[in-house]
Amino acid sequence: MLIISINIMKLTINGELKEVAKATLTVTELLKLENVTMPDMVTVQLNDEFMRPHQYPGITVSDGDTINFLYFMGGGQ
Amino acid sequence: MRNFTDSELERYSRHIILEDVGIEGQQKICDARVLVIGAGGLGSPVALYLAAAGVGTIGIADGDEVDLSNLQRQVIHTTADVGIPKVDSAKNKMLAINPSLTVNTYHQMLFANNILDIIKPYDFIIDGTDNFATKFLVNDACVLAGKPFSHGGILRFAGQTMTVKPRESACYACVFGQPPPAGLVPTCSSAGILGAVAGILGAIQAAETLKYIIGSGQPLYDQLLSFDAKTMNFRKVQLKRNPKCRVCGTDGVKVLHDYEQAVCEVKNAKNP
C-alpha cells in the first residue's frame, strides 16, 4: 500500500485562515513566505506573545497557531 | 461644579442629549486637561475636535513652523499660516472655534529632559508625533508619570492606534519593543500619506480621549486598531501586557532617556 504523507499546517495569519504545505516552518521562513520584505519593521505576535526580530530564526510555528504581523507606523505629521 | 450659561448649553446641546454624556459628562469635558503632542496630520483633527467638544484646557506641543507641504493634510493650518509656529496657528483656530478654552502652547521639541514637566499638568496625552524616537519617549514618559495616552501612527494609506493605561494595559513597548533600526529607514518624502488617513486616525484618537474623560464605552486598552484605507479593512488585534516589558514591567523604566533619531523615518507597511 502506498502511503502519501502530506503535511499541511493551518495557520491564522492576520485574521485569515491559511494552509501552508510545510512540515516545519520558522518565523523567518513564514515572513519570507508571506512576502514581508523588511522583517525588522514588523513585530510578530505568535499566540498572544510578542516576538522580537532576533528571535524569528529560532522560533517555529505549528498547526493551529495564530500569527499577527504588527507593522511599525511612525508617521503622524 | 460649573453652571453652564445658555450659550454653552446651546453650544454643547448635541453632546448633552447623548445619554452617555449629559450635563455631567459635558462638565467633565469642560474641566478636562489634554495635551496634544504634534500639531501635524494627527494633531490637527485631534485639536479641532477637542476644542469643539469644549475640553477646557488643551496643551499643544510642536517645534515646527507651518510649511506649504503640510497643508495637504494638516487641516488646522491655512495658507496664510505658512511660516508661523504650528502651535500658534493651532491655538488661533482652536480659540476661533471655542473662545472659552485655555490653550497652552509649547513651541519646542520634546526630549527626556523636558517631557515630564510638560505632560505633568494634563489628564490625558495624545501622541501625534512623526518619529519613533519621540513615540517611544512619549510612551516611556506617560508610563513613568502614570498618564493615560493614545498612540497613533500613520503611513501611506494605513493607520494604527491603541490607548494605554500605564501598568494596567499593554504599552507601546510591550508590543513593539524598541524603535526599528534607524539605518533601515529610507527618506520620508518617499513614503507619503493620504491626507484623509490622518483625519480618520486623528478623529479616532479624539473619540478615545472623550470616552476616557466621560468614562464611557470601552477604550482601546489592550487592543491595536489598524486600518487600510485602500480596502477599508479595520482590524483589532488583542494585546497582552508583557510582564517583562522594559518600560512598564516590574523592572521597568525609572529614568527617561532619548532614543536615537533618524533624520527622516519611513517604514514598509502593508496590510495592517
Ligand SMILES: [Zn+2]
Ligand atoms: Zn509595556
